[in-house]
Amino acid sequence: MKMLESKVIQTRYEKEIFIDEKPNIEINGFRSLNKNTPFYEFMIGLDLMRIRDNEYYGYKKSFIRIRISEDLQSLFVLEPDLQSIFAGKNTQEKEAAMELIHYLLVDSQTFNQVVSDMISSLRKVNVVNSLEIKELKIKLDVLERLLNVSEDDIKFTIPLENIA
Template sequence: MELLDAQVINTQYGLEIYLDNMDNVKVKALYAPDSDNEPYEIMIGVKYFLLRDRYYETKENYFWININNDNVVMLKESNTESLFAVKSESEREATKDLIGKWLIKTNNFKHAVIDSIEEQKRENVQSEVDITQVTNRINFLEKVLQIKTEDIERASINPRGYVFSN
């Protein structure tokens, strides 16, 4: 028997139950910009249980983590199946707290990002440009592993199309 770490958010739609369990967190996408002025972004998928009355369903929703050139972290909603969608302002703040105080510290989050780094290392590089691109993606993913609770607390939550204004 294994004791699992879990967090619960009480929303208007029911209780969202998040478990630090294998395969509950995954890197869904990695955005590598075409220019140095754009930030890298990573889309994180999170599985959880939504408990309503006596029934539950499994959900998987997403959000983006964006880190600009000044190492400022921003959270962005995914275009579909957003972890922040249809939530009140207090529920969105609770979700942000969940990400900053719990999710980024879980073994599953770290494992998902490390797996993504390993994928990048296995990338078939054939030119100096390829090497630079893969190295930049790995450096970004290593920054993601270094995100602290304070970075998430200071982060804004924006729609996907939003860009940093420097």
């Protein structure tokens, strides 16, 4: 039998359970540096199983936005505009979500495998002009940086005050 790693966020209304498997992690929405944005940015989507009153209540996709400094040294966790993992949560629930994100970025072997798979896939892409080559190299650099995230690299910019 294979034991799976999971993390649970207990909210007032339900349990949101993240099971650390590749199909439950999605990385998309990559944005590169330009004159208006001196950072790299992308979204991480997590499928969370929902349990209410001890019964299965379905899945939901929640997102976090990651911003990486131009020098690839600092990672900032921001709240996305839509489907945020922090939406409607009080301080303790947000702290639990932050713990999940910390686990994902620093300790999850599954997340590292998803990133490694993306790197392998990008290395097989056939690019034809210098702009595409530059964009591809930047994506690869950012993804390779994700494979070596430490606790000190992550900075949360999520307000913890109770909004609900």
